[in-house]
Amino acid sequence: MQLKYKSYWRKSGLKGKWGNIFLKKLDQHNPKNVLEVGVFCGVTARNICDFLYEKNLNNFKYTGVDLFEKFNNDTKDEVKPTFLKDQKFSNPLKNIYYNYILKENLNSIKSVNKLLKKYRDNIKLIAGDTNIVLKELELENIDFAFLDGGHSYQTVINDLTILYDSMKDKKKVILCDDYGKESYIPDVEKAINDFTKKNNLKLNLIENRFAEIIT
Ligand SMILES: C[S@@+](CC[C@H](N)C(=O)[O-])C[C@H]1O[C@@H](n2cnc3c(N)ncnc32)[C@H](O)[C@@H]1O
Structure with missing residues (x-):
């Protein structure tokens, strides 16, 4: 199977080589039930679904959680991705297409649902702050969680705590972005280090960027 991340x-949060490195990780663990925390414009979501479909036909599930268009000042501890402020593209054609022809907010749940419509029976998108909504989700059957949502210390601790609670002792995978020096966020690194130490978990650094935790 060819692993090629499409844009x-x-x-996307996984530009250039990072998309393919991510897909390789997915291939290595071969999950059927994937959770993505932090969906953004849905590109990684679509690539995950393409991958899962190729491997399992319709026998897979994808769940994505994001603030989506609800990103506002209630979430003061999060950094709003600059692109979300005015949806500017360096490519003028994209600017015209999305902002003037489609008039589509690419980080809206509607737009991401549209990108994933081929897989509508296998996906679930949830709009909300993970500090509130994650604990309400059924996470027992998740095989692989990609943690790439809020980047504050508190949110990363919250998300890891809830995920680990459902996934522990099952040899499942939590892959965290923005840990190593290739995409470093100090709060994220500290939260992951504190969490893994407290729970006596081993952490693998992947390509100086992702932190992989096997539960
Ligand atoms: C770096 S982007 C995710 C990139 C995406 N995984 C990809 O590969 O394209 C981070 C996303 O997390 C979302 N986010 C930030 N704080 C959040 C929170 N507390 N709860 C849920 N989503 C959050 C933002 O809306 C943003 O879309």
């Missing part, structure tokens, strides 16, 4: 003409 779908949108912004």
Whole structure:
């Protein structure tokens, strides 16, 4: 199977080689039930679904959680991605297409649902702050969680605590972005270090960027 991360003409958190490195990780663990915390414009979500479909046909599930268009001042401890402020593209064609023709907010739940519509029976998108909504989700069957949502210390601790609670002792995978020096966020690193130490968990650094925790 060819592992090639596609951009779908949108912004993604996994640019360049990082998308393919991510897909390789997915391939290595071969999950059927994937959770993504922090969906952004849905590009990684779509690539995850493409991958899962190729491997399992319709026998898979994808769940994505994001603030989506609810990103506002209630979430003061999060840094709003600059792209979300005015949806500016360096490519003028994209600017015209999304902002003047479609008039589509690519980080809206509607837009991401549209990108994932081929897989509508296998996906679930949840709009909300993970500090509130994550504990309400059924996470027992998640095989692989990609943690790439809020980047404050408190939110990362919250998300890891809730995920680990459902996934512990099952040899499942929590892959965290923005840990190593290739994409370093100090709060994220500290939260992951404190969490793994407290729970006596081993952490693998992947390509100087991702932190992989096997539960
Ligand atoms: C770096 S982007 C995710 C990139 C995406 N995983 C990808 O590969 O394209 C981070 C996302 O997390 C979301 N986010 C930030 N804080 C959040 C929170 N507390 N709860 C839920 N989502 C949050 C933002 O709305 C943003 O879309």
